[in-house]
Amino acid sequence: xxxxxxxxxxxxxxxxxxxxxxxxxxxxxxxxxxxxxxxxxxxxxxxxxxxxxxxxxxxxxxxxxxxxxxxxxxxxxxxxxxxxxxxxxxxxxxxxxxxxxxxxxxxxxxxxxxxxxxxxxxxxxxxxxxxxxxxxxxxxxxxxxxxxxxxxxxxxxxxxxxxxxxxxxxxxxxxxxxxxxxxxxxxxxxxxxxxxxxxxxxxxxxx
Amino acid sequence: xxxxxxxxxxxxxxxxxxxxxxxxxxxxxxxxxxxxxxxxxxxxxxxxxxxxxxxxxxxxxxxxxxxxxxxxxxxxxxxxxxxxxxxxxxxxxxxxxxxxxxxxxxxxxxxxxxxxxxxxxxxxxxxxxxxxxxxxxxxxxxxxxxxxxxxxxxxxxxxxxxxxxxxxxxxxxxxxxxxxxxxxxxxxxxxxxxxxxxxxxxxxxxx
DNA sequence: GAGAATATGAAGAGGATACTCACATTCATT
DNA sequence: AATGAATGTGAGTATCCTCTTCATATTCTC
Numbered sequence: 222x223x224x225x226x227x228x229x230x231x232x233x234x235x236x237x238x239x240x241x242x243x244x245x246x247x248x249x250x251x252x253x254x255x256x257x258x259x260x261x262x263x264x265x266x267x268x269x270x271x272x273x274x275x276x277x278x279x280x281x282x283x284x285x286x287x288x289x290x291x292x293x294x295x296x297x298x299x300x301x302x303x304x305x306x307x308x309x310x311x312x313x314x315x316x317x318x319x320x321x322x323x324x325x326x327x328x329x330x331x332x333x334x335x336x337x338x339x340x341x342x343x344x345x346x347x348x349x350x351x352x353x354x355x356x357x358x359x360x361x362x363x364x365x366x367x368x369x370x371x372x373x374x375x376x377x378x379x380x381x382x383x384x385x386x387x388x389x390x391x392x393x394x395x396x397x398x399x400x401x402x403x404x405x406x407x408x409x410x411x412x413x414x415x416x417x418x419x420x421x422x423x424x425x426x427x428x
Numbered sequence: 429x430x431x432x433x434x435x436x437x438x439x440x441x442x443x444x445x446x447x448x449x450x451x452x453x454x455x456x457x458x459x460x461x462x463x464x465x466x467x468x469x470x471x472x473x474x475x476x477x478x479x480x481x482x483x484x485x486x487x488x489x490x491x492x493x494x495x496x497x498x499x500x501x502x503x504x505x506x507x508x509x510x511x512x513x514x515x516x517x518x519x520x521x522x523x524x525x526x527x528x529x530x531x532x533x534x535x536x537x538x539x540x541x542x543x544x545x546x547x548x549x550x551x552x553x554x555x556x557x558x559x560x561x562x563x564x565x566x567x568x569x570x571x572x573x574x575x576x577x578x579x580x581x582x583x584x585x586x587x588x589x590x591x592x593x594x595x596x597x598x599x600x601x602x603x604x605x606x607x608x609x610x611x612x613x614x615x616x617x618x619x620x621x622x623x624x625x626x627x628x629x630x631x632x633x634x635x
Numbered sequence: 636g637a638g639a640a641t642a643t644g645a646a647g648a649g650g651a652t653a654c655t656c657a658c659a660t661t662c663a664t665t
Numbered sequence: 666a667a668t669g670a671a672t673g674t675g676a677g678t679a680t681c682c683t684c685t686t687c688a689t690a691t692t693c694t695c
Binding site: 446449490 | 670671672673674675
């Protein structure tokens with residue numbers, strides 16, 4: 222990656238300049254992700270986020286003009302993370318099984334801290350204004366990566382997109398479910414998930 | 429369906445006796461499922477449910493002592509439905525592919541009306557008091573059915589439970605996702621889901 | 636030490652919530 | 666047709682949270 226440009230800065234009321242304020246903003250976003258994942262969009266209130274961040278509510282509004290701007294910041298951070306994971310797993314050509322293993326490892330990593338954040342972000346949290354576009358674009362790129370993998374391991378040209386959709390939602394389903402039951406670390410679960418992916422992509426031809 | 433015995437009646441303030449009130453209660457439960465699925469536990473308010481049911485808020489409290497009793501009624505109805513679907517699909521011995529097809533068809537049917545009800549019921553909605561037990565018991569029986577199917581098509585004795593877990597959550601994930609995008613009826617999606625199940629259960633033996 | 640950056644939290648203004656109750660309507664039964 | 670039970674109504678209560686602001690206090694940079 223070329224020199225990290227401070228991201229387009231998501232709608233902010235004021236740019237943090239000192240190290241102290243940068244840490245504050247970071248804490249707020251992190252706490253926001255936590256609250257969002259734990260309580261859902263329902264329980265996501267600015268007061269709770271501030272408290273969870275160990276910060277005054279005033280500080281929150283010092284940097285985020287409103288609730289939505291905060292959600293957008295959280296969304297952006299999470300999406301970036303997830304995309305990088307898939308990109309890495311599907312980079313280079315590698316044996317199917319290895320791809321599956323890396324994908325599972327990466328996805329579990331991306332969800333183990335905030336188990337349901339992904340779901341909430343996609344399904345519950347509203348995305349008014351410009352975020353609608355970013356949202357769709359994330360979904361598209363997300364699926365693209367899966368589709369690329371499918372195309373690579375499956376010679377059939379048809380149904381690639383559908384397969385990508387099925388695969389991604391299956392993986393998400395398993396991980397989400399495991400997270401809810403604190404089973405994300407169970408190695409046999411990881412193994413079985415790898416198995417599921419491999420089986421589907423290698424395609425058993427039994428009737 | 430054999431003669432439906434009026435279920436043990438979930439905690440109710442008053443038993444509906446006339447046809448009119450039975451219809452009212454039914455409308456309330458149905459509307460409740462709708463609201464719960466559409467707005468999540470967050471947006472689930474008794475006032476909204478009453479309005480959606482086309483009934484006065486007073487009528488709701490005529491039969492349900494409080495919000496939780498209503499959720500329990502909704503939960504009970506949905507769980508019964510889902511269980512019967514799995515039971516039917518995994519009844520008798522049948523070829524793997526046929527089992528998969530029937531399972532997919534049934535699960536899609538059970539989720540097409542209230543796409544996310546299942547998730548909300550399991551993850552978000554609280555279950556104080558005695559419902560905790562019913563909740564766990566449902567989960568257990570739910571998994572049992574999957575496990576039975578896994579055991580039937582897979583000779584390996586090990587990991588049956590994990591496989592059941594993986595399978596069920598994968599299926600749920602795909603269906604939930606498809607529902608959110610109004611793709612539940614897409615035949616190629618159904619086909620691919622059947623494929624996924626079959627592939628996993630018939631087990632590709634590549635390392 | 637001056638001025639900017641950062642942090643605070645009580646308070647305002649508004650809305651939503653679960654639930655009650657006194658009353659109106661409709662039913663089943665005679 | 667009449668009577669009492671069953672059913673239905675919805676304005677109203679009290680409570681709790683919400684998002685956000687602002688005047689003030691602290692901490693940093695230079």
